[in-house]
Amino acid sequence: MMTRSAAGPDPAEIYLDHAATTPVAPEAVAALGRGVALHGNPSSRHSAGQAAREAVDGARAAVARLLGCAHDGVVFTGGGSEAINLALLGTFAAAEWRGHLVTTRIEHAAVLGAAGAAATHGVAVTVVPPDPSGHVDPERIAEAIRPDTLLVSVMHANNETGAIQPVERITEIAHAAGALVHVDAVQTAGKLPIAPLRADLVSVSAHKFGGVKGVGALRVPAGHELTALIHGGGQESGYRAGTENVPGILAMAAAAEVAVTASADPVVRAHREHLRARLLAGLAELDGIRVHVDSRVMAETVSVAFPGVRGDTLADLLDLRGVHVSTGSACHAGSESPSHVLTAMGVPADLARSTARFSFGSTTTEQAVVAAAEVTVDSVRGLRRSWGATPAAVAVGAG
Amino acid sequence: MMTRSAAGPDPAEIYLDHAATTPVAPEAVAALGRGVALHGNPSSRHSAGQAAREAVDGARAAVARLLGCAHDGVVFTGGGSEAINLALLGTFAAAEWRGHLVTTRIEHAAVLGAAGAAATHGVAVTVVPPDPSGHVDPERIAEAIRPDTLLVSVMHANNETGAIQPVERITEIAHAAGALVHVDAVQTAGKLPIAPLRADLVSVSAHKFGGVKGVGALRVPAGHELTALIHGGGQESGYRAGTENVPGILAMAAAAEVAVTASADPVVRAHREHLRARLLAGLAELDGIRVHVDSRVMAETVSVAFPGVRGDTLADLLDLRGVHVSTGSACHAGSESPSHVLTAMGVPADLARSTARFSFGSTTTEQAVVAAAEVTVDSVRGLRRSWGATPAAVAVGAG
């Protein structure tokens, strides 16, 4: 059942799906091993337990640096989705499900799902559409805020398009109106600085920046009223019960340190921009392609429509040729309906369905990107040939 | 900050706190490594993603064998506490917080915490006390069940005392009354057979049987109405959103296979019983000790009161002498109040406070147990000498 895994990643593979998940950083693998060797329970008073406790405390300090908060403002969770659900549902539960939530149509399913759950508890929810550019206009948020708005939840950058949202401006507006702000920084943590964010609550997921899957963290400000999703032994200041995922937490901290250092390095930033430019230059060989968002965008995420081919079919063909890309978010992989993000931006359904996302990580090389562009150009031409379509040039959107 | 961990476990250490957490099994370490090498997201359609998906599916099959259910009856969670909270809160949320919950005073904090949270949503909760023996009398459960009882939650074996609860009889009674049953099998998974349990919902936690911390699973029967705690991408059949903890899940499956095989082996079972007998024989050198539960009990868990010493002080002294035991549950480590389990059994507060728990795992040797008993006898004598107390013989409880 695990033939590929035993052999490790195929050396010929070009992995350009880092927005879905990125390989575990070597430093994180080492930290994971240290965590596995810590055989005590951090809640045990004996020295085996205390050694685990101290390791978690050290990791908490590192993640606090990533999040830009005090050590005791870090709540470790079982992933990014859990952090997001804790932020939204925990805040509204503590408010006895009173008040109003403002969020946007381009949020990740975890935010939209939690918002839906909050609504079933009686919370009023307003979902603001983005501009056709893929960005949420702060004015739309300002209009949506009501006197009873308790929380505004906006993502830092979109996972499908890479569009960077004006979260600082939105935070100012929300704070001025007396509302709290949650930022889903799952896509940006370790890529853009998130420590300076003035949002109250900030969610991150370790596996997106070199940690392991199934570990996340939420920044919770002192004095914030938050009800746990998981009740029990009082771990994580009572916000998240359960024996701590010591190896995963240590790996997350190690990955955070590496990613924060790297992403602060202008050489690394320039390299990512260069990768984007190279990919787009390569794809420009094709007629009629459309880059969904190409300004105020993360260098790492390139979402492109290839009229005349279906995105899932293109992704399959690229896969068979050793290039791993996605059709949008990973969760969407099986679904027939076009991306809710592109749809919200006003992208027509057929163009949305012809979309593939290329995303870079710390291990992505220029060579790989150039090769991927070549294979993509060839594959799109092949698929268009099978279809016999000569796509009309499609205007590139306002992004 | 991690001086001990770098050196690995002290070879002179005698670790007898396996009920708090047990070292990761070598097979699980290997599986964890395979999981880390699977760099795709199981939700991605490309082959890197599909390799991760297949690995998770294979692990699901192994955990389904542990739990005794169909593959799609396994919901992976971020730990035992999460599985328990999902079982209780998910069931009552799906019933729109109507109905009645029956549980017991000796449950783990995760069950009691979730029950408390359910109560704040309007669920009626009855908490049944145990007999002085540490066992819940099925008749007490029968008396507590009402026409509107939706769920009965009872643990398979208690984490502090090892008392095995009559969960099969309780399940019969509950089912006859039309109520569902949740069994917290966190302490017994991989030690006692849990696949045959006729309970509807069964919770387990990987790190208690050789997996890693921060991974759990819930057995959910087909057709059971359950609302997720964590909403989002639809993973785990919609019961638990978030990118799957691939390494942790693989490690859990590997540990489950090893533990299920071992615990089905009569030689292993006899060895555990022998360890218990040797420990108790060694401790019998001391006057006035009391074994809290000594029949219908897990061989692996030995809870003993040492009148004339404080349990936490004894645990500290043993720790300094290389023997790791606990005062009860790990979560209790810091607290001043006596164990809620022993209190519920009617154990006087001072006797409860003088309690230490010794618990065995797959790596525990007879030699270690004999040595631990000797060090304990010596330490208790020393502490009693400091106190100058000559404890009156204390009758051993009805356990």
Add this chain to the structure above:
Amino acid sequence: MGRFSPTVVDHFTNPRNSGQVADASVRAFVGNPVCGDQILLTAAVADGVVTDIRFQAFGCSASLAVASLLTEVVKGKGLDEVAALDADRVVELAGGLTPDQRHVAGLAADVAHRLVDNFHQGVNDDDPISCGA
């Protein structure tokens, strides 16, 4: 990659006979107009035998593969043989299809039957609506 049979992979990555037959005797199209799977066949028929055939296809990976496969299978066959092709046979020829790919076997059988029917009735399908172009 496991999701596709070797035959499907082969035809998907290396499609045979794509395009249209010039001066085709018959054209057949089946498919979901709102950009679901779509196959257009054009064929030359002589003495009841398919002497040349080409496909155009838009849709999921498996639909492209079976379209290509179909042209290889049908070429040189009598129309009665083509009419006898059914979905199960297409699954078999494709080296197996997973449950979520199975619908393309029906699509392939449908377009093959339609080719035969159109030929007998002397009708032709239009080109499909251009999708995503």
Add this chain to the structure above:
Amino acid sequence: MGRFSPTVVDHFTNPRNSGQVADASVRAFVGNPVCGDQILLTAAVADGVVTDIRFQAFGCSASLAVASLLTEVVKGKGLDEVAALDADRVVELAGGLTPDQRHVAGLAADVAHRLVDNFHQGVNDDDPISCGA
């Protein structure tokens, strides 16, 4: 193990002067009657100097350690010096105490002062209530 200073570990694992001084000049007890930390000192005093002293203690690890430490510190000292001992000095002598251990420094200073007061007032405390025995 990090939680305890080396001095605390030393006195905890190797208590000095436990028990009671036979024919003690003075007995002093402080502690929480419901099985909190408790220290009983018995001492022989001659010419205003503590010539012999023993402790009995029940409680947390640090309380046992400071009780033992106290006997070593006090033995041979004048009663005025003993009266001058305060909690900060005990923390110092113990090589540091963590926040959750700090209360035992107060306990040690209290029982030392009580020993001096009892001696001056010619009173003696009873034996503590037996705890957990």
